[in-house]
Amino acid sequence: MSKIFEIRIVHKDAMPEHVRRQIVADAVKKGVSFQKNFKGFAKVTYITNSPKSIQSVEPIMGTIIDYFEANKKEGVSIPSF
Amino acid sequence: MIVVCPKALASNDSLSLERNFLKYYLSICKKKAKLANEVWETFRYKTLQLSADKDGAYERIAEYRGMFEPETLVLNAEFQEEEPKKEYSTEQMKEKTKSFLERNWADVELFITQTPENYKDLCKTKDIPLMSLSEFYLDCMSNDKNRDLLMRYWYKIYEEGRE
Numbered sequence: 259m260s261k262i263f264e265i266r267i268v269h270k271d272a273m274p275e276h277v278r279r280q281i282v283a284d285a286v287k288k289g290v291s292f293q294k295n296f297k298g299f300a301k302v303t304y305i306t307n308s309p310k311s312i313q314s315v316e317p318i319m320g321t322i323i324d325y326f327e328a329n330k331k332e333g334v335s336i337p338s339f
Numbered sequence: 340m341i342v343v344c345p346k347a348l349a350s351n352d353s354l355s356l357e358r359n360f361l362k363y364y365l366s367i368c369k370k371k372a373k374l375a376n377e378v379w380e381t382f383r384y385k386t387l388q389l390s391a392d393k394d395g396a397y398e399r400i401a402e403y404r405g406m407f408e409p410e411t412l413v414l415n416a417e418f419q420e421e422e423p424k425k426e427y428s429t430e431q432m433k434e435k436t437k438s439f440l441e442r443n444w445a446d447v448e449l450f451i452t453q454t455p456e457n458y459k460d461l462c463k464t465k466d467i468p469l470m471s472l473s474e475f476y477l478d479c480m481s482n483d484k485n486r487d488l489l490m491r492y493w494y495k496i497y498e499e500g501r502e
Contacts, residue, residue, distance in 0.1 A: 333392025
């Protein structure tokens with residue numbers, strides 16, 4: 259299986275109509291507490307290869323900053339330049 | 340295009356609010372900030388070296404890749420993946436960023452740097468707009484188009500404070 263190449267957090271308004279509908283439908287399926295925190299953002303995952311291809315699009319809770327905060331992992335360190 | 344210097348990409352300074360705003364801005368505007376290949380390679384290399392959780396590190400790199408982009412796509416022939424081979428020194432990254440700016444000066448709408456003294460002469464000669472992360476944040480306040488973005492960002496922070 260190919261590795262993840264890129265993850266983009268995109269607002270649904272910046273996406274085509276059919277994707278927007280899919281994102282909202284997926285968010286509705288995830289329940290009330292998810293819907294409460296859904297701010298219209300979705301995680302788009304691209305897998306490695308050239309050309310790259312979209313693996314999945316899924317709604318996320320909150321904004322890109324919330325996503326980064328929620329996904330902080332203990333064993334991961336970002337360098338300081 | 341927006342170009343960033345190494346320190347604007349990642350640093351242990353106290354500018355997490357401004358750096359987060361840049362990520363927020365890029366995400367909302369569906370834009371990517373560009374950087375020199377060597378800066379991206381060093382970022383990837385060091386993130387993998389410093390992280391104990393390699394899978395987690397790959398995921399975080401992929402998240403950064405969604406907001407920041409090297410000048411050219413360099414993939415290894417076998418797996419078609421980006422493969423960082425080494426890290427570059429601060430001086431080398433500075434020179435490569437300068438070279439990138441020099442070659443693409445007409446396409447650069449904004450250069451965000453935390454070390455303006457390194458690029459001031461070049462930016463003056465080529466007339467490249469230069470800002471620090473804080474200046475970019477403040478500039479969005481005075482810009483009608485971006486003010487709305489900033490208001491949404493502030494509201495988000497305000498909401499978090501209330502929770």
